[in-house]
Amino acid sequence: MPELPEVETTRRGLSPSLQGNQLKRLIVRQPQLRWPIPHQIIALHDQPVLSWQRRAKYLLLQTPPGTIISHLGMSGSMRIVHPETEWRRHDHVEWQLADGQAVRFHDPRRFGCMLWQPATATEPHPLLASLGPEPLDDGFNGDWLWQHSRGRRSAVKTYIMDAHIVVGVGNIYAAEALFAAGIHPQRAAGRISRQRYQRLAEEIKQILAAAIDMGGTTLRDFTGSSGEPGYFVQNLKVYGRDDKLCRQCASSIKNRRIGQRSSYYCPRCQH
Numbered sequence: 001m002p003e004l005p006e007v008e009t010t011r012r013g014l015s016p017s018l019q020g021n022q023l024k025r026l027i028v029r030q031p032q033l034r035w036p037i038p039h040q041i042i043a044l045h046d047q048p049v050l051s052w053q054r055r056a057k058y059l060l061l062q063t064p065p066g067t068i069i070s071h072l073g074m075s076g077s078m079r080i081v082h083p084e085t086e087w088r089r090h091d092h093v094e095w096q097l098a099d100g101q102a103v104r105f106h107d108p109r110r111f112g113c114m115l116w117q118p119a120t121a122t123e124p125h126p127l128l129a130s131l132g133p134e135p136l137d138d139g140f141n142g143d144w145l146w147q148h149s150r151g152r153r154s155a156v157k158t159y160i161m162d163a164h165i166v167v168g169v170g171n172i173y174a175a176e177a178l179f180a181a182g183i184h185p186q187r188a189a190g191r192i193s194r195q196r197y198q199r200l201a202e203e204i205k206q207i208l209a210a211a212i213d214m215g216g217t218t219l220r221d222f223t224g225s226s227g228e229p230g231y232f233v234q235n236l237k238v239y240g241r242d243d244k245l246c247r248q249c250a251s252s253i254k255n256r257r258i259g260q261r262s263s264y265y266c267p268r269c270q271h
Contacts, residue, residue, distance in 0.1 A: 007054055076112035142202070152189040175239045238264040
């Protein structure tokens, strides 16, 4: 699944084409994604793009009537094409722009979505309403993690992957950040010190920033808006390396199920 760095890579890649442009019309070949595409989106035409932002793993295209909220799902991608480019099998939606370019939404599994938030809405969209802070913002730090972890018995890996605590720390980057901070992924969140959470918060920021700079992590389906894969996979220290040697201590990397997810760690470096 595309995680925060992959979604941010998509946002940055499309930003030069969307910012200051106009959305002329939409072509919808498949109206049934994870949920049906709302009629307000299908009927949208001749509207200026006011902003193109990301919140957690959602991409937000703001127009005067409202905002299109997109999610890439398990295998989705968005890329710039010429409108006359041949459609691929799983290209489902096209945003045609005033300058002659188009953005195509590609999603083989159809777990992605495009939803609508009218400009007149007084409350955040339900998918965005209870999200935690952005991990790269100043509001996210070790004190935040420590304060919200008190009394929690759940594993720290599950804790930092909770979008109510902090958004966008998916399975890959949680494993890598915990390794960099020297924290065992199964350790109870409430039993980790403030100092260790400060280290963990910094590692989360650094690892996510590095992954964004390298275009994300391509393990299977993801490509950026230019069609290129992400290269952070070359920097992975533990994720997907079970039974291989730790690059710090030469112990064997382990894989354990935590919260129904594969969790990679070094039993010697992490405690």
